Amino acid sequence: MTVTPQTNTTLPAIAEALKARDNFVICGHVSPDGDCLGSALGLAWALRQLGKQVTCVLARDEEPPSDLRFLPGADALVAAVRYEGPCDCFIAVDVPTVERLGDGAALQDKAALTVTIDHHAVPQAMSDLSYTDPDSASTTLLVWELAKCLQVAGDRLVATCCYTGLMTDTGRFQHGNTDAAAFKGAWEMVLAGANPGEVARDFYQNRTLASVELEERTVAHMSLRADGEAALSWLSLADFADCGAVKADAEPMIDLLRSLRGVRVACMLREQDGEVRGSFRAKDDTDVAAIAGEFGGGGHRAAAGFTIHDSLEGAVARVAARLGIEAPKLPEA
CATH class of the missing domain: 3.90.1640.10 (inorganic pyrophosphatase (n-terminal core))
Structure with missing residues (x-):
């Protein structure tokens, strides 16, 4: 201990x-x-x-x-x-x-x-x-x-x-x-x-159809760093509404990003009322708790979470910059 x-x-x-x-x-x-x-x-x-x-x-x-x-x-x-x-x-x-x-x-x-x-x-x-x-x-x-x-x-x-x-x-x-x-x-x-x-x-083995539909959107929204070692994706309130999904349906998405060959650090952002909830996962010895701490969050070395009080677009831009990913352009609401 x-x-x-x-x-x-x-x-x-x-x-x-x-x-x-x-x-x-x-x-x-x-x-x-x-x-x-x-x-x-x-x-x-x-x-x-x-x-x-x-x-x-x-x-x-x-x-x-x-x-x-x-x-x-x-x-x-x-x-x-x-x-x-x-x-x-x-x-x-x-x-x-x-x-x-x-x-x-x-x-x-x-x-x-x-x-x-x-x-x-x-x-x-x-x-x-x-x-x-x-x-x-x-x-x-x-x-x-x-x-x-x-x-x-x-x-x-x-x-x-x-x-x-x-x-x-x-x-x-x-x-x-x-x-x-x-x-x-x-x-x-x-x-x-x-x-x-x-x-x-x-x-x-008990996923909903809505969760599978969110997976499709997660892949569509995904951005990779130029070297392929960092992955970022996001889900908006509209994504949840369109799929008839709830928060639990999005839980598998962070592991989907981490499972990609070559990815060392993955981040998944989820819009909720007035804020954006983020999850980090690491596949190597990268301390994602320290990265989450930069956004006021925390957790474990290999798994951490945080909340950003900003728009989804603002949160995506901030996390993308931290990971060295070119900020994706979100569709207009």
């Missing part, structure tokens, strides 16, 4: 603190991915094995991603802004800063005890008890270790949720963060009842 500035305790110590509490609220980051929801739901099932009352809340009042609704417990997710129950302990998973908690930040403020379990390194802790390991392939791998400390890691539901987060954050065990610890954790999760074939089918 790499010691981080915001780590102030150990997983066994967190386990003991959780055993002493009864009511929990667990929240991840805005725009949750597989690791985020897998961590929240996996930890919830672990605590329920101990007879605890647990509610998993969404950082924003929106539907969870459609490709993650197969996760056990996903149908019971509650928008944080709508939660009015008790919160003896607030647990933040896969999220390092209050800003990324969205509406969950208000619940965190009310909790008697706050906990963070994460693998995103930031300068300081936002919780009473904080454990962050940036060397961990996924936050669910840390949740799995915590479940072992709680002596409930043999539960199939915990294993399924944790395996999903590990599988998605390692890109089906293809990304550079896939190490021996990731394979060991996956092995343990499968032994506990996670079904790799079913999880992969439910997540990767």
Whole structure:
């Protein structure tokens, strides 16, 4: 483990603190991915094995991603802004800063005890008890270790949720963060009842027609640097409307760009109301978290995100300039 500035305790110590509490609220980051929801739901099932009352809340009042609704417990997710129950302990998973908690930040403020379990390194802790390991392939791998400390890691539901987060954050065990610890954790999760074939089918082989139509537009909008080592594409609100698509339908697009032969760094931009959301991916040792940081974002060395408060055209121009790509001309609205 790499010691981080915001780590102030150990997983066994967190386990003991959780055993002493009864009511929990667990929240991840805005725009949750597989690791985020897998961590929240996996930890919830672990605590329920101990007879605890647990509610998993969404950082924003929106539907969870459609490709993650197969996760056990996903149908019971509650928008944080709508939660009015008790919160003896607030647990933040896969999220390092209050800003990324969205509406969950208000619940965190009310909790008697706050906990963070994460693998995103930031300068300081936002919780009473904080454990962050940036060397961990996924936050669910840390949740799995915590479940072992709680002596409930043999539960199939915990294993399924944790395996999903590990599988998605390692890109089906293809990304550079896939190490021996990731394979060991996956092995343990499968032994506990996670079904790799079913999880992969439910997540990767369940795309909508709208997502496939967005792929066509992503390719049409793509620009490459002259040396072919950087790729950039974008999707507008009009693209989503024309295809009848939602945000989750665009998730596979960044990996489409990265899959191109010769591309080392890929960036996908998605227009949303009043801002543009961007995702970076690296195929080599390029630190895309540092590049995202130039736009106020962050993440991991090989995968990072950011938000630009500008028009889509302005955002495309700024990112293209940073990557050394000739800025494409967007069609007039």
